[in-house]
Amino acid sequence: MQPEQKTDSVMQRASEKEPTPEMIRDQELFREVGLSLEEFKMITHYLGRLPNWTELGIYSVMWSEHCSYKNSKPLLKRFPVDGPRVVQGPGEGAGALDIGDGQAVVFKIESHNHPSAVEPFQGAATGVGGIIRDVFSMGARPVALLNSLRFGQLHHPRVRYLFEQAVAGIAHYGNVIGIPTVGGEVEFDASYDGNPLVNAMCVGVLPQEELQKGVARGKGNPVIYVGASTGRDGIHGATFASEELGEDAEEKRPSVQVGDPFMEKLLLEACMELVKKNILIGIQDMGAAGLTSSSTEMAAKGESGMELDLDQVPQRETGMTPYEIMLSESQERMLLVVEDGREGEVQQVLDKWGLQSAVVGRVTADGRYRIRHRGNIVADIPVNTLVDDAPVQYRSGVEPAYYRENADVQPEKSLSQVDPVDALKRVLASPNVASKEWVYRQYDHMVRTSTAVRPGSDAAVVVLDGLDKALAMSTDGNSRYVYLDPREGGAVAVAEAARNVVCSGAQPLGITDCLNFGSPEKLEVFWQLEQAVDGMSEACRRLETPVVGGNVSLYNESKGTIHPSPIVGMVGLVENRRHITTQSFKRDGDRLFLLGETKAELGGSELQSVIEGKVAGRPPRVDLEVEAKLHQGILAAIRKGWVSSAHDCSNGGVAVTLAESTFGEGLGAEVDVTSPWDPIVFLFSESQSRAVLSIPPQHGDAFRQLLEEMGVPCAEIGRVTGDRLTVRVNGQQVIDTPVQDLRSIWEGAIPCEMNRSSTN
Template sequence: MGGRKSVPKREPSAAEIADQKLYREMGLSDEEYARICEDLGRRPNYVETGIYSVMWSEHCSYKNSKPLLRLLPTEGPRVIQGPGEGAGVVDIGDGQAVVFKIESHNHPSAIEPYQGAATGVGGIIRDVFSMGARPAALLNSLRFGSLSDRRVRYLFEQVVKGIAGYGNCIGIPTVGGEVVFDDAYRGNPLVNAMCVGVTEHEHIQKGVAEGIGNAVIYVGASTGRDGIHGATFASEALDEDAEGRRPAVQVGDPFTEKLLLEGCLELIEKGLIVGIQDMGAAGLTSSSVEMACKAGNGVELNLDLVPQRETGMTPYEMMLSESQERMLLVVEKGREDEVRAVLDKWELNMAVIGRVTGNGRLRLYHKGKEVCDVPVHTLVDGAPVYVRQGSVPAYYKENRDVNVNRTLETDNWEMALKQLLQSPTIASKRWVYRQYDYMVQANTAVQPGSDAAVIRLRGTGKALAMTTDGNGRYVYLDPRVGGAIAVAEAARNVVCAGAEPLALTNCLNFGSPEHPEIYWQLEESINGMRDACLALQTPVIGGNVSLYNETEGKAIFPTPIVGMVGLVHDVSHTTQQAFRRPGDAVLLLGETFAELGGSEWQHIREGKPSGRPPQIDLEKERRVQQVTLRAIQRHLVRSAHDLAEGGLAVALSEACIGNGLGADISLESSLSVTECLFSESQSRILLSVDGHKVDEVIALCAEWDVPVARIGTVTERGKPLTITVNGQTAVTEDVRTLTDVWEGAIPCQMNRSLTS
C-alpha cells in the first residue's frame, strides 16, 4: 500500500528559539506570536513584542471575558457614557453627572500591600478626573484570609494604611466599603478601589486622539522603572516567585496626584483639551494606542522627550513603565503654550512628545531611529478573543441536594449571636475606617458603618448614596444566584439610605478562565448579574475584570463585586440603619425561609460553604425596594436596614447598637429558632416607623404586594435586645454587651503579637 511521504520536522533556528523564550516570558502564547508575525508581515522587534504582550494581556484586552461582558446591559435613560472610557457617566439632573468606576489591584497588594493598595486608589482617582469630574468620594472592597494568620494580619494592616495614606493625603474622603475574611483569600487578597466624582455635562471628557497634527502631551511625574509589565503580572496566577516581582508594583505619590488633578481639571474647564487618558495599566503604551484607536488615527512619539527620572531608560522600559501620577493629553496644535501656562502654575512636568497622525500606526522614535511601527488597531480591536467552554464543577452538583440546616441547629442562640457579632466579617469595621479621613470636603452626610454612605451635592438639595457589595460564598455555591444577589443587595443598600439606584460598576475577581470550571463560574455569575440589572433597571457603566486570582493552583472564591450609586432626590430623605426613637414600631419587609447555606453562621460552625445559598426572586426584590424607597420619600420611615450576613438577629443588633437603644421583638414562624434568627434569606428590610404611621406603611406594602410584619418596638437606652420566637425567649442581651463584642472583635485580633 502506498502512503504519504513523511516530511522531516525542521529544527527551529537559534533566532527562533530566542524569540520563543522572549515572547513566552512576556506572556504571549505561540499562537499569539504567530498572529503578530502575520499581522506585521515580519517578526516583531523587542519593543514591539513587549507592546503586544501588554496590550494583549487579559488585564488590557479582556480577551477571555469580552464575549461574556457583552451580556451585561449597559444602556439606560440616564446613562451618558457606558463602558469603554476611563469611567462611566450618569445624568443626575440639573446639568450635572456622576462619574464612577471600580478597579482591582489584587496581585500588587499581595506582594507589596501598602503600595499596591495606595496606587490602586491613585489609579481609580485618575480614571475619574480624566473624565472631567472632581472626585468626591472613595470606597473599597477588601478580601483577606483568617485574621488568626500572622501574614494575613500584616496584609490587612498594610492595605488599610495604603488606602488611608493615599486618600487622606490627596483630600478625598473614603466613605464606605466592605471587608470580608475567609481562608479562600489567604494567599490572594482582593483589593478593589472605587471612586465617585461629580461634573457638569459640558466638562465631560473622553480619551480620544482626534485632530491630525494635534500635539500629544505628557503631564505629571517622570517615568521610572517601577511597574514595568504590571499589566502582564496582573494577568498571571501568583506563585512562589511572586515576591521576586516587586518591580512590577508601582510607587505612589499622592501630593503629585493632587497637583495633577487640579491642573487637569483647570485645563478641562478652560477648554484646552481634545482628549485625555490616565497612563494606567501598560502606561504610555495603552494610553497612546487606545486614544488613537478610538479616533481611528495613529500617533508618532519621540521617546527622547519623555521625562525620565532614571538614566539610560530604553524604549521598552519607557513604553511599559507604570509609574504613577501621569496623564497623556491631546491638545490642538498651536495651543501648547496655553497648556504650559496652566501646568507651570501647578508645578507639573509637561513635555510635547509627539503628534496625532492619520496613518493608523504607532510609530516610536528613539535617538534618531524608528524603534516601533505597528498598526494601532492590531493592538486594541485586533487583540485575540477566546470563547471558552465551561463545565459544571463536581462540587456544585454534589451541593444541590445537601440539606445543611439540620447540622447547623443550636439551642444557645445568645451565644450564637455573640459569635456572629464578633466574626470579623460582621464585626464593626471602625478599626478600618477610623484611619480614613471620611469628613474631608465636609460633604459626608452618612459616615461609614451604615448600609450605604451618603455625600451631599453642595449647592443643591440632592445627595448621592454609594456602596460596594458581593458575597463569594454565595457565588461559589451557585454563581448565577450569587451574581444576582450581589447586584440586588447593593441596590438594597442604597435604597435603605433613601436613594434611587442609578447604575453600577463591577469588578469581577475570579481564578484562571483557562480552567473550564472557573470559566463556568464567570459565565454564570455574569448571567445572574444581567438578570438582576434588567429587573432592577441598573445598567453596568464600567468596571474591571481581574482573573488569574490563584495561589499555587488554588483559586479564590468567585467574587464579583458591585459598586452601586444612587440618587437621593431630597437630602431630607437620607436614612440610616440605627433605631432612632424609643416607642417606634419595628417592621420586617419580605419573607424568611430556611436558608443557611453559605451563611456566616455556617462559616462559623463548619468553616466552608455547602448546600444551596439563599435564593432570590428578582420581581419580589424589586417590589420590596420600591416600597421602601416610597415609604422613605413620604417620610414614613425613621430607619431602614438591609438584612444580610447573620440574618435578622444581626440586623436587629446592629440597629440597636447604632444609638444604644434596645428592642423588644416577638416573632411567629414555622421555622426553627436558628433558621428564623440566622437565615440569610434575600429581599428583606428592617424598618423602624413612628407608631402613628404604621398603618400607612402596611397599606403601601399591600399595594405593592410586599409581605410585612410588625415584629416589635424600639425601647429605651439601657434596655436589652429581647427576641422571642413563638413565645420562647431566644435572646435577652444587654445592648452594651453586644456593642462591646461587636466593636472589640477586630482590634482584639489585630493587637495579637505578630509573632503568634
C-alpha cells in the same frame, strides 16, 4: 521613507542587551512576556515581519487580560449597558449617568489584587491613585472613594500584615489627596490566604458638557505628557496581573508601582483647570501598561495614528531602553492631546501647579503607531492591531463536582440545635460581621464636608454642592454565595447593593463591577465566571441598573483558587436630602417591621461558617420581582417621611440586622414573632429581599397599609425600647441581652485580632 527602509531600521534597533527578533522566535522568548505561539504568529502576520523586543513588549501588555479582556470580552457583552440615564457606558476611563440638573455622576471600580499580594501598602495605594485618575480623566471632580477588600484568615501573621498594610495604603492615598473614603466592605476567608483582593472605587461629579474622552484626533496636534517622570517601576504590571501568583511572586515586587498622592493632587487640580478652560481634545491617564496603553487607546478611539519621540519623555533614571519607557507603570502621569498652537495655555496651568510636562509626540492620520528613540524608529505597528484586533479567547466552562454535591446539603437541620444567644455572639464576633471601624477610622471620610452618612451604615451618602440632591453608594458581593451558586450569588450581589442604596433613601441608578476570579483556563472557574455574569446581568436588567464600566481580574490563584468574587459598586440618587436614612434606631417607642419573607436558607450563611466552619449547600435565592417591589415599597415610605431607620438583612440574618440597628444610639428592641421556622432559622437565615424598618407609632398603620398595597410582605415584629435586645419566637424567649454586651463583642473583634501585631 520606503516601507522596507522603515522595517530595516526597526530591525536594527535591537540593542545588544535585548534579544534579536530571530532569538525571540527561535527561543520562543515571547512566552516570557505572557504571549502564546499562536499570538506570536498573529503579531508576525500583522507586522508582516518579526517583531523586535520593544514591539513584542507593547503587544504583550496590550493583549494581556488586564488591558484586552481577551478571556472575558464575550461574557462582558452580556451585561446590560444601556438606559435612559446612561451618558457614558463601558469603554472610557469610567462610566457616567445622568443625575438631572445637567449633572452626571462618573464612577468606576478597579482591582489591584496582584500588586497588593506582594507589596500591600503601595499595591493598595496605587490602586486608589489609578481609579481616581480614571475618574478625573473624564473631567469629573472626584467626590468619594469606596473599596472592597478580601483577605485570608486573621490568625495568619502574613494575612494580618497584608490587611494592615493594604488598609494603611488605601488610607494614605485617599487622605493625602483629600477625597473622602466613605464606604466599603471587607470579607475574610481561607481562599484568600495567599491572594488578597483590593478593589477601589471612585465616584465623581461633573456638568455634562464638561465630559472628556480619551481620544487623539487632528493630524499634527501635539501629544503632551504631564506629571511624574518615568522610571523603571511597574514594568510589566499588566502582564503580572494576568498570571497566577506563583512561588516567585516575591520576585515580582519590582512590578509594583510606588505612589505619590501629593503629585496626584497637583495633577488633579491642574487637570480640573484644563477641563474648565475647555482646551483638551483628549485626556487619558497612564494606568496599566502606562504610556503604551494610553497612547494607543487614544489613537485607536480617535481613528488616527500617533508618533512618539521617547527622547522627550521625562525620565527619572538614565539609560532606559524603549522597552522600559513604553512599559513603565510609574504613577501620576497623564497624556493630553490639545489643538496645535495651544500648548502655551496648557503650560501656563501646569506651571502654576509646578508640574513638568513635555510634548512627546504628534497625532498622525495614517493609523500607525510609530516610536522613535535616539533618532531610530524602534516600533512601527498598525494601531488597530493593538486595541481593536486584540485576540479574543472563546472559552467554555464545566459545572464543577462540588456544585452537584452541595445539592443534598441541608444546613438548616444540622444547625437548628445551636443556642441562639451563643450563636448571635459568635456571629457578631466574626470578622465578616464585626464592626469595621478599625478600618474606616484610618480613612478620612469627612474631607470635602459633604459626607452625610459616614461609613458603617448600609450605604454612604454624599450631598451635592448647591443642590438638594445626594448620592448614595455601596460596594457589595458575597463570595460564599457566589462560590455555592455563581448565578444566584451574582444576582444577589446586585440586589443587595441596590437594597443598601434604597435603605439609605436613594433610587439605584447603575453599577460598576469588578470580576475577581481564578484562572479562566480552568473549566470550573470559567463556569463560575459565566454563571456569575449571567446572574448579575439578569439582576441589572430587572432592577434597571445598567453596567457602565468595570474591570476584570482573573488568575487570582496562589495555593488554590479564590472564591469567585464579583464585586458590585452601586450608585443611587437621593432626590431630597430629607430622604437620607440610616440603619440606627432613632426613638424609643418606634414600631418595628420586618419586610419580606423569611425562608430556611442557611447555605453559605455566616452562622454555618462560624459554627460548622464550612461553606456548603445552596445559597439564598433571590426573586428579582420581589426584590424590585421591596425597593419601591421602602422608597415610597421613606419619601412620605415615615421611616426612622432602615437596615437590610444580609450576613447573619435578622439577628444581626436587629443587633446592628441597636448599636448606633444604644437603643434596644423588644421583638416578638411567630414564625414557621425554628428560632435559629428565623434569626440567622439569610433570605434575600428583606429589611427591618423602624416607624414612628403614628405612621405605623398607614405604613403597613401602603406596603401591603404595594405587594410587600410586612410583619410588625416589635418596638424600639430600652437598652436590651430581647427576641421571642413562637412564644419562646430566645434572646435577652444588654445592647452594650453585644456591641462590645461586635466592636472589639477586629481590634482584638489585629492587636496581636499592632499597638492599637
